[in-house]
Amino acid sequence: MQNILSFLTILALFSCQPDTSIDQKVDDIIKQMTTAEKVGQMTQIDHRFLDDHEDITDYAIGSLLSGGGSHPKENTHKAWVDLYNGYQEKALASRLGIPLIYGIDAVHGHNNVKGATIYPHNIGLGATGNPEIVRSVSHATSSEVAATGINWTFAPCIATPQDYRWGRTYEGFSSDPKLVLDLGVAAVEGYQSSTKKNPRKVIACAKHFIGDGNTIYGTGINNLVDRGNTVLTKESLKKTLIPVYQAAIDAGVETVMASYNSWNGVKCHGSKELLTDILKVEMGFDGFVISDWAGIDEIPGDYKSDIVTSINAGMDMVMVSGEGEPYKKFMALLTEAIQEELIPMSRIDDAVSRILRVKFRAGLFDDPLMDYDYLSEIGSDENRQIGRDAVRQSVVVLKNESILPLSNSNGKVRWSKIVVAGRGADNLGMQCGGWTIDWQGGQGDITDGTTILEGLRENAPLGIEVVSDPLANSVKGDLAIVVIGEDPYTEFFGDRDSLNLNEEDLQVIENAKAQGMKVVVLLISGRPMNIADHFDNWDAFAAIWLPGSEGEGVADVLFGNYNPTGRLSFPWPVHAEEGTSASSMLYNLGAGLSYE
Numbered sequence: 001m002q003n004i005l006s007f008l009t010i011l012a013l014f015s016c017q018p019d020t021s022i023d024q025k026v027d028d029i030i031k032q033m034t035t036a037e038k039v040g041q042m043t044q045i046d047h048r049f050l051d052d053h054e055d056i057t058d059y060a061i062g063s064l065l066s067g068g069g070s071h072p073k074e075n076t077h078k079a080w081v082d083l084y085n086g087y088q089e090k091a092l093a094s095r096l097g098i099p100l101i102y103g104i105d106a107v108h109g110h111n112n113v114k115g116a117t118i119y120p121h122n123i124g125l126g127a128t129g130n131p132e133i134v135r136s137v138s139h140a141t142s143s144e145v146a147a148t149g150i151n152w153t154f155a156p157c158i159a160t161p162q163d164y165r166w167g168r169t170y171e172g173f174s175s176d177p178k179l180v181l182d183l184g185v186a187a188v189e190g191y192q193s194s195t196k197k198n199p200r201k202v203i204a205c206a207k208h209f210i211g212d213g214n215t216i217y218g219t220g221i222n223n224l225v226d227r228g229n230t231v232l233t234k235e236s237l238k239k240t241l242i243p244v245y246q247a248a249i250d251a252g253v254e255t256v257m258a259s260y261n262s263w264n265g266v267k268c269h270g271s272k273e274l275l276t277d278i279l280k281v282e283m284g285f286d287g288f289v290i291s292d293w294a295g296i297d298e299i300p301g302d303y304k305s306d307i308v309t310s311i312n313a314g315m316d317m318v319m320v321s322g323e324g325e326p327y328k329k330f331m332a333l334l335t336e337a338i339q340e341e342l343i344p345m346s347r348i349d350d351a352v353s354r355i356l357r358v359k360f361r362a363g364l365f366d367d368p369l370m371d372y373d374y375l376s377e378i379g380s381d382e383n384r385q386i387g388r389d390a391v392r393q394s395v396v397v398l399k400n401e402s403i404l405p406l407s408n409s410n411g412k413v414r415w416s417k418i419v420v421a422g423r424g425a426d427n428l429g430m431q432c433g434g435w436t437i438d439w440q441g442g443q444g445d446i447t448d449g450t451t452i453l454e455g456l457r458e459n460a461p462l463g464i465e466v467v468s469d470p471l472a473n474s475v476k477g478d479l480a481i482v483v484i485g486e487d488p489y490t491e492f493f494g495d496r497d498s499l500n501l502n503e504e505d506l507q508v509i510e511n512a513k514a515q516g517m518k519v520v521v522l523l524i525s526g527r528p529m530n531i532a533d534h535f536d537n538w539d540a541f542a543a544i545w546l547p548g549s550e551g552e553g554v555a556d557v558l559f560g561n562y563n564p565t566g567r568l569s570f571p572w573p574v575h576a577e578e579g580t581s582a583s584s585m586l587y588n589l590g591a592g593l594s595y596e
């Protein structure tokens, strides 16, 4: 009851009632600000690319971020707090002492932090179809984020991917905007609700506005999908994707990230129609718009014109990052453009007001620094339990020839020896996927957690022996569980023109079959793949997506401790490359089996 009450209070806090006292404070600050200080507020830098920490004070920088893989030298929990406080103190030492807002890609847990709970990527959460678990996962994530002092996560991604060749398919909950809307709202509410344990707020970011999941193959980076062109009439945009963002805004999302892609040939980063006319005016968004990483650089023209076009279009803060163009160049050119009246001061004041308003709403002016009091939140048993629950709800059983659940029921021994095989069986990095510790993720023991093999071992019912045999060619059991799948990738690194299964993986399945074992195939993947030519041979098959650090959730389903409820949130084509527009589907949206 108390939880519900505090949740309602928080909802009320976030429900966009214009707060006149905040508006007054913002106006007072704006009046005191120099142009240079306004420019500083609009600048966001990845801390790895700071020339000098004093620049935060000297240029009155508004925001820092940790992009994928951007962490303190030693990736310890305490080091994160020290990193955050160190930078925040520099900001507080500036003339006006405006606190930083610090952003991070906590897109499936606080995933840059070693030892944090890693939750399933959104595709797995989509398969749960359950807003309550999405809310819990997001809330637990923000409690881990807040424990390190960080106050802003670049999540949720509310894309509705259609072409599975896109390397970011897994960042979307579903191809169906209706489901994305429900889960997106739950995520925003979960992220932005503070707990009694740690009263600090984390701000969410709906991304990437708009059409990131609808780009046409061949128009993106490397002539593939990511960052390509989305062709949709304004009417169909309004019917499909806009309602998802509107719902996130109505749920109180404080920031929106512009998308790398183009809409009908125009880069979203430079589109006044999208960022101002639609998002701010028609949809009533009163938070601020952040660019994507060097996203303005992709607008045609030189860097200065990119700055002018994007700010005039309605960009409020630019994720310069500093990796490509130096941030001092960005600030100099923005200042120049203001002096030359290429950007009106009213636009600058609007941008800065929006940024300050969000900083006030986040409570940053009251409580900018962090102590070590909440570090035990990171990777806590309670948060891992939420992860395990999310995993078991995300597993989609698609084929079951009377094999599952793997229990010896009614005193009848069906399986005394289960062989566990495949590259994904004992590979935490692979089951976590991209955006884990490093931008592109990694292989093996990259953080703390339970692999699928460990989960099976620890939860096997009495009388069932679980044996590891990676290639399934040396131990004969009654049945083999073969864990196959994709190696980790992030963004355009995961764009593919073929979604065939890995040959080595298929060989392991063959090995198990050759020994006369029944085979359960578990697929770790960020999208539907080409299984049609192979799966006749499999006795049971489940899609487990990118489950994250809590592998026990998979064992819960296989051993029947949990009757599977996961359902496809993306239809599964015969030819996966054809995505949602495929003429023949192997499994439709919503497919998935439970046990009798």
Ligand code: BGC
Pocket (backbone or CB within 6 Å): 066, 067, 068, 105, 154, 207, 292, 293, 491
């Ligand atoms: C991604 C965003 C991410 C940002 C910061 C970009 O490359 O598109 O989703 O939030 O980097 O890491």
Ligand code: BGC
Pocket (backbone or CB within 6 Å): 066, 067, 068, 069, 070, 293, 323, 439
């Ligand atoms: C960053 C990522 C970012 C990417 C964009 C990387 O160096 O760490 O967070 O999304 O660059 O290209």
